[in-house]
Amino acid sequence: MHTVLVAPPSASPRSEALAALKDSASVGLGLLPLGLAFGVVITHAGLPWWCASLFTAVIYAGSFEFLLVGLAVAVTPLATVALTAFLVNVRHVFYALSFPLDRVRGPLGKAYATFALTDEAYALTAGGRARSWSGARILWLQLFMQSYWVGGATAGALLGSAVPDSVAGLDFAMTALFAVLALDAVRERRGDLPTPALALLSALVARLVLPGQLLLAAFTLFTAALLIRSRKERSRA
Amino acid sequence: MPDTRYLLSAVAVSAAVTWALRALPFTVLASLRASGTVRYLGARMPAGVMVILFVYCLRDLPLAEPRVTAPLAALAVTVGLHLWRRNALLSIIAGTVVSVALASTLFAG
Numbered sequence: 374m375h376t377v378l379v380a381p382p383s384a385s386p387r388s389e390a391l392a393a394l395k396d397s398a399s400v401g402l403g404l405l406p407l408g409l410a411f412g413v414v415i416t417h418a419g420l421p422w423w424c425a426s427l428f429t430a431v432i433y434a435g436s437f438e439f440l441l442v443g444l445a446v447a448v449t450p451l452a453t454v455a456l457t458a459f460l461v462n463v464r465h466v467f468y469a470l471s472f473p474l475d476r477v478r479g480p481l482g483k484a485y486a487t488f489a490l491t492d493e494a495y496a497l498t499a500g501g502r503a504r505s506w507s508g509a510r511i512l513w514l515q516l517f518m519q520s521y522w523v524g525g526a527t528a529g530a531l532l533g534s535a536v537p538d539s540v541a542g543l544d545f546a547m548t549a550l551f552a553v554l555a556l557d558a559v560r561e562r563r564g565d566l567p568t569p570a571l572a573l574l575s576a577l578v579a580r581l582v583l584p585g586q587l588l589l590a591a592f593t594l595f596t597a598a599l600l601i602r603s604r605k606e607r608s609r610a
Numbered sequence: 611m612p613d614t615r616y617l618l619s620a621v622a623v624s625a626a627v628t629w630a631l632r633a634l635p636f637t638v639l640a641s642l643r644a645s646g647t648v649r650y651l652g653a654r655m656p657a658g659v660m661v662i663l664f665v666y667c668l669r670d671l672p673l674a675e676p677r678v679t680a681p682l683a684a685l686a687v688t689v690g691l692h693l694w695r696r697n698a699l700l701s702i703i704a705g706t707v708v709s710v711a712l713a714s715t716l717f718a719g
Contacts, residue, residue: 406703419611427617432625436663445620448612454620458627464659465628467652469635470642487633542680542706542713548667549688549705553698555664556689558657565654572658576665587669591662596651599658603650 386509393513396497396506397521404435404493404521410546411439412529413536417543418442425530429523433489436554437461439547460592465490471499477508489515492554571598677717684709 412425420442428438437458444454468490477486486508494515497503503511559569572595579590612620635642642648672678688705692698 406699410706420617421614424617427621431621432628434624434628437624437628441620441624445612445617448616449620451619451623455623455627458624459631461659461663462628462631464656465632466635467648467655468632469639470649470652474636484633487636488629490632539718540710540714541718542684542709542711545681545684545709545713546702546706548664548681548685549702549709551660551664551667552685552688552705553692553701555657555660556692557698558660562654562657565657568654568657569661572661573665575658576662580665580669584669587666588662591665592659595658595662599651599654600647603647607646 389507389509390513392506393510394517396510396514397517404518405525407435407546407550408522408525409529409532410543411435412526412531413533414439414442414544414546415526415530416533417536417538418446420445422527422530422533425526426523429519429526432458433491433519433522434458434462435491435522436547436550439544439550457588460588463592465495468495468499471495473498473503473506473508473511476506477511482508482512486512486515489519491518493518567602568599571595571602574598677713680709680712680717683712 408429411429412422415425415428416422424445428441432438432441440457440461441454444457449457472486472490472495474483474486477483497514498506498511506514555569562568572591575594575598576587576591578594579587583590668681671681684705687708688701691704692701695701
């Protein structure tokens, strides 16, 4: 990732878009191959190709969309779908604490900026590097990243039917995505081993005790453990 | 297989929940920032949630069967590469390629 040494305070929309295009190249372009894999997973799961475009354009929460493929194929009740969406995406609540929404102008701009506030968008815009970015540049960046994701997924779904069924193992892309996100998140909390340890323990207990409701059980256990820990640390302080 | 009506409803429900989670916190930002518990959870939740979702992805590993080799080898490649190069894209693509290569040939069926 390059540091921009001289940031010209240019306000022309075109150069803002161009700067955003460059910003999106690192993390953002990763969405393209992952989107392709997602599209292929959609058609191989037996869902119509347009689900790839619809999921990525309207929901736009990559990790949850992968989960939704399995949920949709099993015609899971909508209440469970809503609950899973809530549990998987509740982490976004905390992004409001540091996402620079105050720089984005206008209700439409703000609406899109919050809609497209993905992990990747947050990771790119909440860092120190982005402190000088204008609202327009942030919006362009979000728009570019979503177009990679929608474009990749749609292409993957359309090509997916050409990929023979004997090609297996593509759904590993989701496991790899979460392995990478977990490694990065744990590394960011270096020194804080109890947090990933508690999460791992919660997930394993949930897997053994309530395998049918793994996510719900694990998130509940983990949140409870964190709350107990926060109480203890505060009473000690 | 789900019908179109179900698919559209599932997408609408998911989109509404997701957008609400992303947008509503901005309306109560002041009280969010003031709460020590929220800040405590906010700092620790993301790492924990990712670990849990990772375990969730592995929930159906066929541990007793030889075909478990494909995802395990792929996982070793992804984790190893990521610890080494710290390039998310590279780690994901390399692991997925290994997974597809093994699962479609040696461990097919």
